[in-house]
Amino acid sequence: MESLNLLDLFQGITTLLHSEPTILIGRLGLIVLGAALVYLGKKGVLEPLLMIPMGLGMVAVNAGVLFLDPTTATHIVEGSALHPDPEVAAQLAAQAAAGHTPGTLFMSPLVEKTDSLIYLMQVDFLQPVFTFAFSNGLIACFVFMGIGVLLDVGFVLARPFLSMFLALSAELGTILTFPIAVALGFDFRESASIAMVGGADGPMVLFTSLTLAKHLFVPITVVAYLYLGLTYGGYPYLIRLLVPAKLRGLKMPAKKQVKVTSEEKLAFAVVGCAVLCLLFPSAAPLFLSLFIGVAVRESGLKVFMTVIEGPMLYGATLFLGLILGVLCEASTILDPKVLLLLVLGILALLLSAVGGIIGGYVAYIVSGRKINPVIGIAGVSSVPSTAKIAQKEVSKVTPDAVILPEALGASICGVVSSAILTGIYITVIPLIAK
Amino acid sequence: MNADPARFLPAPAALSRPARGDAFSPVLKAAARHWLAGIAVCALGAAIARLLAPALTDETRLRALITLFGELVALAGLFIIVLGIRRRLDQAAQDRSD
Numbered sequence: 001m002e003s004l005n006l007l008d009l010f011q012g013i014t015t016l017l018h019s020e021p022t023i024l025i026g027r028l029g030l031i032v033l034g035a036a037l038v039y040l041g042k043k044g045v046l047e048p049l050l051m052i053p054m055g056l057g058m059v060a061v062n063a064g065v066l067f068l069d070p071t072t073a074t075h076i077v078e079g080s081a082l083h084p085d086p087e088v089a090a091q092l093a094a095q096a097a098a099g100h101t102p103g104t105l106f107m108s109p110l111v112e113k114t115d116s117l118i119y120l121m122q123v124d125f126l127q128p129v130f131t132f133a134f135s136n137g138l139i140a141c142f143v144f145m146g147i148g149v150l151l152d153v154g155f156v157l158a159r160p161f162l163s164m165f166l167a168l169s170a171e172l173g174t175i176l177t178f179p180i181a182v183a184l185g186f187d188f189r190e191s192a193s194i195a196m197v198g199g200a201d202g203p204m205v206l207f208t209s210l211t212l213a214k215h216l217f218v219p220i221t222v223v224a225y226l227y228l229g230l231t232y233g234g235y236p237y238l239i240r241l242l243v244p245a246k247l248r249g250l251k252m253p254a255k256k257q258v259k260v261t262s263e264e265k266l267a268f269a270v271v272g273c274a275v276l277c278l279l280f281p282s283a284a285p286l287f288l289s290l291f292i293g294v295a296v297r298e299s300g301l302k303v304f305m306t307v308i309e310g311p312m313l314y315g316a317t318l319f320l321g322l323i324l325g326v327l328c329e330a331s332t333i334l335d336p337k338v339l340l341l342l343v344l345g346i347l348a349l350l351l352s353a354v355g356g357i358i359g360g361y362v363a364y365i366v367s368g369r370k371i372n373p374v375i376g377i378a379g380v381s382s383v384p385s386t387a388k389i390a391q392k393e394v395s396k397v398t399p400d401a402v403i404l405p406e407a408l409g410a411s412i413c414g415v416v417s418s419a420i421l422t423g424i425y426i427t428v429i430p431l432i433a434k
Numbered sequence: 435m436n437a438d439p440a441r442f443l444p445a446p447a448a449l450s451r452p453a454r455g456d457a458f459s460p461v462l463k464a465a466a467r468h469w470l471a472g473i474a475v476c477a478l479g480a481a482i483a484r485l486l487a488p489a490l491t492d493e494t495r496l497r498a499l500i501t502l503f504g505e506l507v508a509l510a511g512l513f514i515i516v517l518g519i520r521r522r523l524d525q526a527a528q529d530r531s532d
Contacts, residue, residue: 158523160516255527264519271473272512278480279505424505431498 015065015102019330026330027062034058034325037226046229049314050321054225057106057325065102065329072123073101076108079116106326109135109218126326134323137210139316140203141289146313147203147383147415148293149305153268154260155409156416162363162371162406167413169359170379173198173352174421181344186337188433189213192425194341197224198348199418200231200382202320207286211426218327219338223345225324228382235353235377235386239393242357243373247364249397250372252406266298272416280423287419352380356410371406378407381414468518472511479508 008014016024037055041048068076073096083089095101107126111117121127133139156163174195181191193209193216205224209217239248273291277284296304327333360376374394378387387407394401483504487497 157516157519160513160520164513260519260523267469268515268519271476271515275476275480275508275512279483279508420509424502428498428502431494431501 011066012063015067019065019102022334023330026334027065030062030328030330030333031059034060034062034328040229045233049317050225050324051229053318053321054325054328057322058328059325061104061106061326061329064104064106066104067099068096068101068103070097070099072120073097073099073103075116075119076103076111077101079108079111079113079120081110081112102331104326104329107323109327109332126323129319130323133319135210137207137285139320139323140206140210141285142312142316143203143320144286144289145293145308146316148290148295149297149309149313151290151294151297151383151412151415152408153265153294153298153412155405156413157260157264157268159406159409162375163409163413164417165363166356166359166376166379166410167381167417168379169362169376170352170356170381170410170414171199171417171421172355172358173348173350174418176351177344177348180347184340184344186340188429190216190337192429193217193220194223194344195348196418196422196425197227197345198352199414199421200228200349200352200380200386201415201418202228204286204418204422207283208422208425211282212429216335216337216341219333219335219341220345222324222328222333223338223341225321227345227349231349231353231380231382231385231389235380235389236393238350238353239357239374239377239390242354243360245397247372248374248394249401250364250369250394251398251401252372252403253370255405262298262300266295269294269298276420276423280420280427282426283419283423286422290415290419349380353377356380372401372403375403375407375410378410379414381411381418383411383415384408386414387411465518465522468521469515472513472515472518474511475514476508476511479504479506479511482507 016027019027034055034057037046037051037058039055040046041051041055074093077092077096083092092101105124107124107130108120109130111120117127117131121131133142175198177195177198178191181194182188186194189212193205193213196205196208197220199205202221202225206217206221209220213220269291273287273295276287280287293308296308356376356379357373358376359379360371360373363371363376364373372394374390378390380386387404387410390407391402391404394403481504483501487500487504490500491497
């Protein structure tokens with residue numbers, strides 16, 4: 001009987017030892033990072049709904065690398081885009097045929113050919129979800145439907161000038177990061193995708209990068225969601241840094257409450273959806289998803305609301321987190337551009353927050369010092385987090401000051417303005433980049 | 435089975451609704467004007483962006499500029515609608531305080 005090599009039993013360790021030093025360090029680093037995300041999610045520092053599945057996915061995919069059987073490996077190599085260097089391509093094919101290709105049984109995101117995809121769907125358990133729901137933006141649209149059901153556009157319609165002004169100010173990062181990224185060597189499509197991080201809306205970043213820069217959508221989306229998690233922790237400090245306590249505690253004059261009727265909101269949703277789809281057909285799935293949520297809410301279709309805001313939104317969030325985590329496999333994510341993406345992502349979110357607060361200051365001055373400048377940060381569209389952060393910071397200084405309705409108006413308008421910027425980028429960039 | 439014939443009758447609020455001729459108060463008429471004007475401006479903007487821009491020129495940058503202009507016009511149309519709603523709300527708030 002041949003002696004048994006223990007390392008053949010524990011292939012995760014064997015593949016780790018056989019990998020190049022960069023990949024080895026990357027895999028170990030990502031396992032630690034994944035565990036840290038789970039911990040920070042549990043502690044509430046980062047968004048737990050996303051970070052816990054994402055972190056665990058990251059741990060599992062980097063630990064669970066094995067040598068793929070020749071058939072699966074061949075399908076992966078032949079189904080993906082051919083390596084530009086013919087020698088490397090031949091070497092990869094030979095490695096696959098010999099059964100020496102490392103890989104996982106989660107999914108193969110780079111495979112494009114239909115035959116290979118059909119084969120892999122019978123092997124990789126997450127491949128069907130990735131192919132049928134993630135890479136075509138369906139999950140992003142499900143999340144957007146959920147957001148639509150949660151949005152009350154009445155907050156925007158009641159204070160249109162303030163909401164739109166603050167939302168536009170808070171798009172500073174989305175606008176300024178684009179030329180900065182171009183100056184750093186990214187092409188127009190990549191720059192627009194990373195600039196969308198400034199919109200602070202995960203589904204929008206996913207949709208833009210899938211449309212404009214598919215080769216970079218993994219690192220861009222991961223960076224976006226990681227940073228969106230960090231805004232909960234970071235923005236309060238930014239508010240305290242940029243707005244003195246005296247202004248933070250400013251009470252805004254109470255407005256007489258007159259409700260926008262549900263008929264008006266529904267009609268606005270229909271007209272808004274039609275106009276935006278006419279203008280930006282490439283982003284039409286996003287607009288439809290957002291406004292179908294709004295229409296369902298305003299029509300009072302409680303059965304649909306229960307489905308969309310419950311199983312659909314949370315199911316989509318679970319799979320979004322899981323797939324983003326599984327996409328963070330060292331050999332996929334380690335790209336020399338990732339470091340720059342990390343810097344540009346945080347810059348985009350920082351600029352958007354600063355832009356929002358500058359907008360808040362302008363509103364404060366123009367209104368005759370009646371509007372609390374803190375609401376500016378709510379223009380960054382992470383509904384309802386940024387509005388809640390703004391209210392929390394104001395309440396810490398003046399407990400009975402209420403800015404939430406105005407902040408929610410700005411925040412909801414921020415979602416719409418981010419969607420419009422997505423539409424502009426998706427439509428205009430391919431024209432300029434020709 | 436609970437068959438209450440009253441459920442087939444119009445709701446009390448509907449019974450007290452004004453006659454068809456004077457259903458639109460000046461405030462609602464103004465709001466309707468904003469809706470119509472807004473939708474017209476939206477349609478104009480969409481036509482500039484989607485029909486005029488591709489037909490007018492092959493020069494990509496100029497085409498992108500005209501498209502962007504059309505998009506802004508259409509968004510201004512949405513803004514006009516929102517303005518109408520805002521005015522109706524202001525008027526309703528004023529009426530309530532009077």
